[in-house]
Amino acid sequence: MAKVVTIRDVAKKAGVSPMTVSRVLNDRPDVSPTTRRHVQKIIDDLGYSPSVIARNLSRGRSSTIGIVSSALEFYGPSRTLVGIERQANELGFSLMVRLLHNPLDSRGEKALEELVSNQVAGIIWAVAEIGDQREWLFENLNHEGMPVVFLNMKPRPDTSVVLVNNKQGGRLATSHLIEQGYNKIGIITGPQEWWEAREREAGWQEILHDAGKGDLKNLIAHGDWTAASGHRSMIELLDRVPDIEAVFVSNDSMALGALQGATAYGRTIPHDLAIVGFDDIPESAYFSPPLSTVRQGLLEVGCQAVSLLSHQLEARRNDQELVAEVAIVEPRLIVRKSSIRGIA
Amino acid sequence: MAKVVTIRDVAKKAGVSPMTVSRVLNDRPDVSPTTRRHVQKIIDDLGYSPSVIARNLSRGRSSTIGIVSSALEFYGPSRTLVGIERQANELGFSLMVRLLHNPLDSRGEKALEELVSNQVAGIIWAVAEIGDQREWLFENLNHEGMPVVFLNMKPRPDTSVVLVNNKQGGRLATSHLIEQGYNKIGIITGPQEWWEAREREAGWQEILHDAGKGDLKNLIAHGDWTAASGHRSMIELLDRVPDIEAVFVSNDSMALGALQGATAYGRTIPHDLAIVGFDDIPESAYFSPPLSTVRQGLLEVGCQAVSLLSHQLEARRNDQELVAEVAIVEPRLIVRKSSIRGIA
DNA sequence: CTGTTAGCGCATTCAA
DNA sequence: TTGAATGCGCTAACAG
Numbered sequence: 001m002a003k004v005v006t007i008r009d010v011a012k013k014a015g016v017s018p019m020t021v022s023r024v025l026n027d028r029p030d031v032s033p034t035t036r037r038h039v040q041k042i043i044d045d046l047g048y049s050p051s052v053i054a055r056n057l058s059r060g061r062s063s064t065i066g067i068v069s070s071a072l073e074f075y076g077p078s079r080t081l082v083g084i085e086r087q088a089n090e091l092g093f094s095l096m097v098r099l100l101h102n103p104l105d106s107r108g109e110k111a112l113e114e115l116v117s118n119q120v121a122g123i124i125w126a127v128a129e130i131g132d133q134r135e136w137l138f139e140n141l142n143h144e145g146m147p148v149v150f151l152n153m154k155p156r157p158d159t160s161v162v163l164v165n166n167k168q169g170g171r172l173a174t175s176h177l178i179e180q181g182y183n184k185i186g187i188i189t190g191p192q193e194w195w196e197a198r199e200r201e202a203g204w205q206e207i208l209h210d211a212g213k214g215d216l217k218n219l220i221a222h223g224d225w226t227a228a229s230g231h232r233s234m235i236e237l238l239d240r241v242p243d244i245e246a247v248f249v250s251n252d253s254m255a256l257g258a259l260q261g262a263t264a265y266g267r268t269i270p271h272d273l274a275i276v277g278f279d280d281i282p283e284s285a286y287f288s289p290p291l292s293t294v295r296q297g298l299l300e301v302g303c304q305a306v307s308l309l310s311h312q313l314e315a316r317r318n319d320q321e322l323v324a325e326v327a328i329v330e331p332r333l334i335v336r337k338s339s340i341r342g343i344a
Numbered sequence: 345m346a347k348v349v350t351i352r353d354v355a356k357k358a359g360v361s362p363m364t365v366s367r368v369l370n371d372r373p374d375v376s377p378t379t380r381r382h383v384q385k386i387i388d389d390l391g392y393s394p395s396v397i398a399r400n401l402s403r404g405r406s407s408t409i410g411i412v413s414s415a416l417e418f419y420g421p422s423r424t425l426v427g428i429e430r431q432a433n434e435l436g437f438s439l440m441v442r443l444l445h446n447p448l449d450s451r452g453e454k455a456l457e458e459l460v461s462n463q464v465a466g467i468i469w470a471v472a473e474i475g476d477q478r479e480w481l482f483e484n485l486n487h488e489g490m491p492v493v494f495l496n497m498k499p500r501p502d503t504s505v506v507l508v509n510n511k512q513g514g515r516l517a518t519s520h521l522i523e524q525g526y527n528k529i530g531i532i533t534g535p536q537e538w539w540e541a542r543e544r545e546a547g548w549q550e551i552l553h554d555a556g557k558g559d560l561k562n563l564i565a566h567g568d569w570t571a572a573s574g575h576r577s578m579i580e581l582l583d584r585v586p587d588i589e590a591v592f593v594s595n596d597s598m599a600l601g602a603l604q605g606a607t608a609y610g611r612t613i614p615h616d617l618a619i620v621g622f623d624d625i626p627e628s629a630y631f632s633p634p635l636s637t638v639r640q641g642l643l644e645v646g647c648q649a650v651s652l653l654s655h656q657l658e659a660r661r662n663d664q665e666l667v668a669e670v671a672i673v674e675p676r677l678i679v680r681k682s683s684i685r686g687i688a
Numbered sequence: 689c690t691g692t693t694a695g696c697g698c699a700t701t702c703a704a
Numbered sequence: 705t706t707g708a709a710t711g712c713g714c715t716a717a718c719a720g
Contacts, residue, residue, distance in 0.1 A: 054713035064462075094458060098438075253626070288604055351698060400712095402699045
């Protein structure tokens with residue numbers, strides 16, 4: 001219990017009022033250079049560090065932003081968190097993090113309450129869109145008047161959203177496969193509750209449709225993002241459509257499982273079967289064969305999220321109209337061996 | 345700015361004093377059941393939620409714990425964070441997270457200051473041990489009298505630490521390879537600045553030494569945890585020691601790179617060369633061939649860290665002696681194909 | 689430029 | 705079992 005140094009201790013020692021110290025701390029202009037220097041010295045000497053919570057209480061606002069995330073075991077969410085942290089740091093925000101382990105239960109509510117009562121300045125909602133949970137969210141959040149930025153959600157009016165153009169990612173992957181001359185192009189999707197999974201599938205479907213490919217039903221298998229499900233789904237596709245020529249797999253982990261499944265099934269990649277993944281996890285360049293994939297700008301997503309939130313906060317401080325913004329991050333196709341026709 | 349509901353609003357509406365409301369909020373025994381029910385109802389009606397920061401300021405302590413972590417792009421740290429969050433949640437703590445992007449710079453200091461001035465109740469230091477940064481830490485933290493738990497660090501007196509028995513992990517992997525009848529057993533290490541990397545190497549070395557294997561120098565290659573470095577290091581080993589029979593790779597990502605490197609070099613795994621990894625990332629069961637590896641109980645590490653910190657906090661609240669605890673989590677060998685002699 | 693007064697929302701005394 | 709007074713550490717608004 002080293003008695004903590006307060007602003008009053010500094011003031012006393014410096015022979016000024018607490019207010020002056022406060023002004024120095026906050027870099028206010030209305031302090032004489034001499035006084036400022038003097039006070040600053042005392043601050044340093046005493047190793048004084050202001051109590052953020054007292055400041056927040058007094059100011060009625062905080063510089064902590066709340067993050068609600070989930071599924072940190074996957075590449076996407078954890079990578080995004082890193083981006084968020086980086087930008088938050090840059091802009092002087094602290095981060096309070098809550099993870100939802102099972103997004104289906106009602107804990108979103110508790111997480112939200114906790115953040116609200118911790119007086120966070122705003123919230124970044126980085127949880128996959130699940131069912132109607134969102135509806136509940138919108139009511140509550142707007143009710144509270146809490147600035148929020150959502151990640152990877154279908155844009156809606158008056159809501160700030162940062163998203164990767166997942167549909168475009170699906171298009172890129174599928175177009176690439178068509179350009180390589182493949183005809184029967186299947187897909188292994190992510191969980192249908194994830195908006196991102198549905199979008200990637202929509203991109204795949206759009207391209208095939210435009211190319212005049214007929215019945216797509218048989219070419220779809222549903223995974224759950226894990227390598228195990230990729231493996232399973234690939235076997236399923238091969239059983240169902242033995243002459244399938246290429247598969248767009250909705251993330252790299254599943255693609256790894258798919259690669260292994262197809263190989264065990266007796267197919268040589270890419271000679272017999274082409275595969276394109278999604279994410280560009282660092283490992284994917286070292287799969288056998290190296291995986292063609294779609295890279296999302298996930299750090300960018302995190303940065304943007306914090307920036308948009310920051311805009312909202314600023315607008316609010318200036319009593320301006322809060323204009324919702326939407327930031328779209330474009331993905332990029334990375335071509336490696338797994339999708340190149342004519343390589344053994 | 346929906347004017348926020350305070351404890352006074354509730355009190356007024358309930359016709360009691362703020363104090364009574366406070367008692368209800370904190371589940372104090374000295375409130376009549378009738379009053380309690382009544383007040384509780386008003387609380388619910390108004391949707392009142394107490395201001396955590398005001399409470400903290402008043403009580404002089406908070407229930408937020410600070411996490412300093414880094415390298416969330418790797419499996420270990422992010423997995424550990426999940427464990428921490430889970431247990432924190434369980435015990436009613438909030439989490440404030442700071443990431444160190446380049447542990448070599450002095451930002452540890454800033455992160456620490458930020459957490460301290462946010463009045464966190466304690467800190468979990470989950471950053472790889474780098475050089476003499478730790479010395480600086482110990483001085484400062486003990487000076488502040490802040491409860492801290494360190495992760496994966498060499499235990500030292502009067503310091504709470506949670507660690508995986510990395511050396512034992514190295515032993516398990518290496519013994520397994522010896523039992524399989526391999527003789528020339530190499531290692532690809534992690535970055536030498538990481539304590540965990542050094543420990544794994546020490547385990548490997550100990551077993552080989554005990555088995556009477558002579559000169560080990562040539563059998564060591566240094567990686568940096570990435571698949572790329574695993575690839576590179578494997579080539580290096582094969583060039584240097586063409587008759588090498590097995591390699592213990594200090595994490596699974598590097599093992600993936602090593603697998604690919606060895607295959608490209610013309611070796612068949614495990615026929616020509618056995619490989620054991622470390623981590624048991626979910627993907628490793630789908631490498632080609634499936635990877636034998638050492639599983640760390642990372643969730644467990646996170647849980648334990650929060651528990652130890654919680655003990656410290658409790659002791660402090662009761663003015664008891666703070667006894668530092670050390671929790672050791674034992675790793676487990678997972679045998680798959682990549683290390684089984686006599687399989688093609 | 690600097691100090692004074694007041695109060696952020698709550699919990700810890702104490703007294704009733 | 706309840707309430708009144710007081711203060712946590714800081715800053716906004718006003719004075720001087």
